[in-house]
Amino acid sequence: MATADTEEALIEEALASTVAGLERAARKSDPAGVDPGQLLDDRYCYIQRSLDGARADMHSRLPGAEMDIVETAVRDRADRMPVNPETGMFDPYPQRMADGLVELASETTGDGSHVPAQITVHADLTALVSSEYQITETELGSLLANETARRLSCDSLVECAVFYRNQPLGVGRNSRTVPRWLRRQLWDRDGGCQFPGCGRTQWVHAHHVVHWAQGGATDLDNLILLCGFHHRFLHEHGWTIASTHRGFEFSKPDGSVYPPAPPELHPRLRALVDISI
Numbered sequence: 001m002a003t004a005d006t007e008e009a010l011i012e013e014a015l016a017s018t019v020a021g022l023e024r025a026a027r028k029s030d031p032a033g034v035d036p037g038q039l040l041d042d043r044y045c046y047i048q049r050s051l052d053g054a055r056a057d058m059h060s061r062l063p064g065a066e067m068d069i070v071e072t073a074v075r076d077r078a079d080r081m082p083v084n085p086e087t088g089m090f091d092p093y094p095q096r097m098a099d100g101l102v103e104l105a106s107e108t109t110g111d112g113s114h115v116p117a118q119i120t121v122h123a124d125l126t127a128l129v130s131s132e133y134q135i136t137e138t139e140l141g142s143l144l145a146n147e148t149a150r151r152l153s154c155d156s157l158v159e160c161a162v163f164y165r166n167q168p169l170g171v172g173r174n175s176r177t178v179p180r181w182l183r184r185q186l187w188d189r190d191g192g193c194q195f196p197g198c199g200r201t202q203w204v205h206a207h208h209v210v211h212w213a214q215g216g217a218t219d220l221d222n223l224i225l226l227c228g229f230h231h232r233f234l235h236e237h238g239w240t241i242a243s244t245h246r247g248f249e250f251s252k253p254d255g256s257v258y259p260p261a262p263p264e265l266h267p268r269l270r271a272l273v274d275i276s277i
């Protein structure tokens with residue numbers, strides 16, 4: 001943006017400016033280089049979890065105005081973070097920004113009318129009352145330390161689940177409705193629609209494998225998660241489902257298993273890949 005005639009004046013201006021101010025001045029000097037209309041749909045947010053489930057990285061891109069809203073809200077909370085009582089100093093600003101982001105997602109309105117984002121934690125009782133480490137995780141798979149699980153349980157809705165031989169007990173024939181604690185166990189096991197090739201996590205229902213009207217129990221081993229689209233096939237389209245040692249098996253009205261078994265390999269091809277005939 002500098003020319004031989006303007007360089008000296010720009011240098012003097014730069015000495016009294018910030019880097020951000022210089023960047024804005026540079027953008028304004030060449031307005032034809034930016035087309036705001038092209039930025040409207042250039043937005044995304046990625047969340048990638050580590051293999052050990054202990055941490056996650058989030059990377060997002062937003063149009064300028066939307067990013068200003070998010071950045072202002074996060075920085076406002078980061079700037080109000082108190083001094084670290086262990087060090088007597090403020091935490092590094094990136095850490096305060098991270099805390100500000102979590103606070104932004106967790107807070108309620110002053111009158112409590114807005115429900116904050118909530119997470120589900122699966123914790124063994126031992127993890128909450130003993131120093132012996134137990135595997136504790138969130139519904140999304142993040143691993144937690146015992147101390148973290150105890151902190152989250154301080155102000156939470158606690159639902160108890162009774163296990164027998166590592167399997168949660170249900171309510172049997174006492175109720176057709178799946179209680180919330182059992183549904184959480186079902187979600188922890190299935191994580192989404194179990195129809196082959198689906199995996200949808202929205203609009204999912206708890207389905208009795210053996211229907212309640214036919215004597216089926218409201219127990220975990222008789223329940224499966226299905227999305228609304230595939231759920232109707234089990235009720236209105238005559239499909240059936242059976243529990244096998246490999247999991248659940250879906251069958252069409254004509255009795256054929258879905259998905260169909262892969263075709264047999266040609267004998268010569270099977271020999272090439274060293275598969276016994």
